[in-house]
Amino acid sequence: MTEARILNRQRWLDGVAMTPTNRAWYADWRVWASFATPLVMAVWALFFAQWRHWIQATPLVWVPIALVALGAGFFLNFTRPGRWLRRQPAFWMTIVLVPLYFAGLYNQYWMLHPDQTFEDGSVALGITDEAFRKGAFYAMWTALAYFTLFVWLDRFRSARPVIWLLVFGWGACASTWFSIHVNTWVGMAMSTREANADSGSRAAIFAAPFVEEFAKATILIFLVVMWRNKIVSRLSMVTLAGLSAIGFAFVENILYYSRVWMQATNDITIANPEETMLELVKLRGIYTSFGHPLFTMMTAGGLVIGLAARSKIVRVMAPVGGFMLACAGHMLFNGLASTNSTEDLMVPWYMALGLVGVIIVSLIVSVIGNGQLLKARLTDYHRAGWISKRDVEVFGGPLRRMWLLFVSMFRGPRVWWRTRKLMRHFTELAYLRNQMVRGTVGMAGDERAKDLIHEIEVLRQGTALSDYAGLPLIPPSKKKSLPKPPPGQDPGTTTPTYPPPTSPGPAGVGGNWPTPR
Numbered sequence: 001m002t003e004a005r006i007l008n009r010q011r012w013l014d015g016v017a018m019t020p021t022n023r024a025w026y027a028d029w030r031v032w033a034s035f036a037t038p039l040v041m042a043v044w045a046l047f048f049a050q051w052r053h054w055i056q057a058t059p060l061v062w063v064p065i066a067l068v069a070l071g072a073g074f075f076l077n078f079t080r081p082g083r084w085l086r087r088q089p090a091f092w093m094t095i096v097l098v099p100l101y102f103a104g105l106y107n108q109y110w111m112l113h114p115d116q117t118f119e120d121g122s123v124a125l126g127i128t129d130e131a132f133r134k135g136a137f138y139a140m141w142t143a144l145a146y147f148t149l150f151v152w153l154d155r156f157r158s159a160r161p162v163i164w165l166l167v168f169g170w171g172a173c174a175s176t177w178f179s180i181h182v183n184t185w186v187g188m189a190m191s192t193r194e195a196n197a198d199s200g201s202r203a204a205i206f207a208a209p210f211v212e213e214f215a216k217a218t219i220l221i222f223l224v225v226m227w228r229n230k231i232v233s234r235l236s237m238v239t240l241a242g243l244s245a246i247g248f249a250f251v252e253n254i255l256y257y258s259r260v261w262m263q264a265t266n267d268i269t270i271a272n273p274e275e276t277m278l279e280l281v282k283l284r285g286i287y288t289s290f291g292h293p294l295f296t297m298m299t300a301g302g303l304v305i306g307l308a309a310r311s312k313i314v315r316v317m318a319p320v321g322g323f324m325l326a327c328a329g330h331m332l333f334n335g336l337a338s339t340n341s342t343e344d345l346m347v348p349w350y351m352a353l354g355l356v357g358v359i360i361v362s363l364i365v366s367v368i369g370n371g372q373l374l375k376a377r378l379t380d381y382h383r384a385g386w387i388s389k390r391d392v393e394v395f396g397g398p399l400r401r402m403w404l405l406f407v408s409m410f411r412g413p414r415v416w417w418r419t420r421k422l423m424r425h426f427t428e429l430a431y432l433r434n435q436m437v438r439g440t441v442g443m444a445g446d447e448r449a450k451d452l453i454h455e456i457e458v459l460r461q462g463t464a465l466s467d468y469a470g471l472p473l474i475p476p477s478k479k480k481s482l483p484k485p486p487p488g489q490d491p492g493t494t495t496p497t498y499p500p501p502t503s504p505g506p507a508g509v510g511g512n513w514p515t516p517r
Contacts, residue, residue, distance in 0.1 A: 034077050089226060104173040135255070151243075153242075164239075167243045171248040186203050187207075217299045219240070235363070237301075245292040256280060287349065303319045391426070
């Protein structure tokens with residue numbers, strides 16, 4: 001345990017001195033929670049995914065479930081990697097959310113897969129597995145492109161990859177499940193018995209924007225509550241909002257594409273179903289693919305303004321204002337798309353592209369501004385003598401940071417991981433100083449800064465790279481030692497045999513010249 005962790009533990013003990021530190025393992029609630037949580041979440045997911053009848057008919061299925069949960073509990077409590085994993089909040093988020101995602105997707109599948117028969121005898125075709133596969137194939141490329149873009153934006157104080165995947169899964173699984181149920185219920189409530197051409201678009205315009213934006217933004221609010229001090233820049237919040245939005249758009253595009261495929265393959269008037277499906281792919285996957293990320297980024301902007309403000313009124317009203325602006329934009333988008341033909345939407349589409357261009361420029365300016373902020377705040381620690389000027393140059397420049405990570409990749413995974421950890425510590429140090437300058441962090445920031453400086457020095461003395469000057473991109477390979485000779489064979493002499501030196505020599509040492517007088 002490092003000195004910084006010892007000091008942190010001592011401060012924690014000073015704050016709660018009555019907490020026993022030598023409790024037995026069976027008296028720790030975390031041990032029993034580690035055994036119970038995997039079992040409860042697995043059982044809940046299976047029951048929620050409508051497998052309860054199969055489980056009740058097959059009691060033996062409880063045996064592997066119980067064994068897996070028991071093994072997970074022993075791993076988390078009685079192994080060193082398990083105990084480290086148990087202390088990570090992201091691990092518990094994964095344990096809770098992954099079964100929820102599985103249950104939500106499975107429930108949606110069985111809502112849309114079977115055929116539906118109505119009271120008048122008409123039948124609505126379900127979506128076949130072939131249609132789902134085709135829809136997923138075409139929707140995947142749009143999701144991958146936007147996923148790469150948003151992950152690249154999260155370049156300074158980036159979240160962990162597991163957080164990226166959980167946020168994407170929330171938009172793809174939990175948000176779509178919530179939206180499909182609520183939108184269906186609202187659509188039935190808004191329907192009328194009279195023949196009305198606008199009855200189908202009422203729910204899409206007046207209800208769906210609020211439901212979908214709320215579902216996508218829920219994970220953002222949860223992360224802000226859990227990791228208030230780790231989400232410190234607009235780029236981090238924009239990345240998380242974008243990942244949730246593209247996850248939602250990914251599943252929604254699968255449903256739209258597969259429905260069009262089913263309609264085209266069962267309509268005799270459509271000669272080329274593939275071409276019909278590709279037209280919708282171009283419309284939703286390319287031309288209007290910015291819709292969901294754009295609206296969720298408005299909510300993220302309100303959250304960022306609220307986090308950076310010192311006024312309590314602004315902290316409350318800014319997120320609400322961002323959410324209402326996202327809903328208004330979503331309503332406008334759905335209203336124009338539902339009541340106008342494609343040819344009449346060219347002018348609004350160009351206007352939306354102009355707004356997207358403004359946002360892209362602002363994000364580029366934010367990347368540059370965050371680099372300048374890092375350099376300015378690290379300069380404060382350089383003036384105090386805590387870090388060197390070269391540290392400010394390397395860890396305060398976006399391109400230099402990228403090159404340092406790139407060079408460390410060729411030194412092995414351990415060097416790359418330690419270098420990345422060192423870079424995160426420098427970034428946290430800079431943002432911590434910025435929060436102290438703005439007045440949102442008090443005197444406790446000084447203690448945290450000391451801990452970060454100590455951890456930085458420990459990483460420097462280890463395998464982490466703190467500078468790339470003078471280092472080749474690919475390190476030279478180590479010289480291999482000569483192989484050992486086979487048993488029973490003499491390897492031979494490595495150097496020739498010279499005669500011993502003669503004495504006396506210079507200063508009494510062996511040589512050919514006498515000592516001077």
